[in-house]
Amino acid sequence: MKILVPVKRVIDYNVHIRVREDGSGVETQDVRMSMNPFDEIAMEAALRLRESGAAAEVIGVSIGGEAVQDVLRTSLAMGADRALRIDLAEAPEPLAVARLLEQVVRRESVQLAILGKQAIDGDSNQVGQMLAALLDWPQATFASDIEIEGTEIRVTREIDGGLQTVAAELPAVVTADLRLNEPRFVKLPAIMRAKKQPIATLKAEDLGVDTSPRAEVLRVSRPPERTPGIRVADVDELVEKLRFEAEVI
């Protein structure tokens, strides 16, 4: 079984986000970039399935210019068997991403796609579900546990108010939630080795997908800031304020 894991290059989750003054977007110049944390979890899950013998091959795929090669190298260093870049100058919208991935799934005869539940830049939480729709495959989103049993995949899903376990027929799409696993620490020799491994490139237009955007970003702004309030001296003052000033208790 082949597993496909799409990985996105995003602003590192530890970086403080700066909104450009002119409202055109978020500053990405000279900012530390890394693999979307949820994609790292997805990659780890795929690698563990291969290591347990449930899968034969793990393919990492990313969409973008040459810059995205660094997250593909991270995938290889983690242990992915192959890396594939879909060459595209502009970052496509979720539906176009899903359409590009659909083509890769079909070409590579992938039987399981594991994706991060969302990318921490756009926070859309769409691509996995869209990919499943385009392929007409079962989907199991927000996974906190994955197991392969014969021709089925068993997934524990984090839903509002608790956990749901589902069994889905393969092929299927799974999206990874935060607590699925803790991604492995990549060691230096693996990073060095990954630098020499080849990264295959596909042109987006060769996949026959229209990636032109539908949404126009009119402006990006800073959220309204909350101003710090006051310090209270003790519990008595706190209760007093909550009762008579804020009127919330």
Add this chain to the structure above:
Amino acid sequence: MTVRTLVIDTSAKGEVEKSTRSAITAATGIGGAVDILVLGPCDETREMSLRQISGVSRILVLGVEGDSPLMAEDLAPVLVDLLGWYSHVLAASTSFGKDLLPRLAALADIQMVSEVIAIEGPDTFVRPIYAGNALATVRVRQSRQILSIRSTAFKACEVTGGESTLERLPSLKPRHRTRQTGLQLMEQNDRPTLESASTVISGGKALGSGENFRILESLASELGAAIGASRAAVDLGFAPNDLQVGQTGKVVAPDLYIAVGISGAIQHLAGMLESRVIVAINKDPDAPIFNVADYGLVGDLFEVVPELTQRIAAQRAESISGASPA
């Protein structure tokens, strides 16, 4: 195209949930008629409460054959057939809504817009990106729109004054390619859920252990509050996953949010910054949580929380005796 909006009700059971009522408010804001789609067996309580919502023209009920829970993959192809009637399709961004809407959108060749917090026009929407550290205003040019609604950003509509009609659609036949094999719901303890509570008390790393975390329970009972946790507290095993408030957990906006022993990482702030009144209790006077708190109390939580619990209990007793005839 005439504006006509369908709101998919994602309520679990019983009466219509606050999240759906917020989505209805968002739908009313677009203008035009609003219909509501109810999934699964619509029990009488829900039917009653839905028909009482003003501004709704039709309630559509889509039943399901058998008693298995609805899966997005079975639902989406059926909903595609309904899309032709509507300019906008909305659902609250609950885990059910987030699972379903993108699947529907892809089948219909629509680029959906997630977690909408404001609607500026029929095709112009505001949504948080980068964990709420930036807001993007987007205009989407397409024949119809699919939006998931961040319910904390819209006031829940009142359940009153409605006069809608009710229609039952042909029942859905699940394909059973995906089936539920287990369901483990969080114990409710008669407390409100995180998303619906008007008061939320969250604990962080400083609680120190799962056992210590229980110190929040009596305070929550006194205030009728839901209990939440920071990601650090969840990662350390002090509290279960589904209590997590933050970018990767639940987004809440209660009237009163009390952060106990929470430093205030951006991750956590993204989940509670829209609360009306924020209280922070922390030993560290430099904790970033104080920058967003309306009332900050620097102190040892193991002293402050029991004292606060006692004071509120005493106040409640006082107001009860004060209200009774002398």
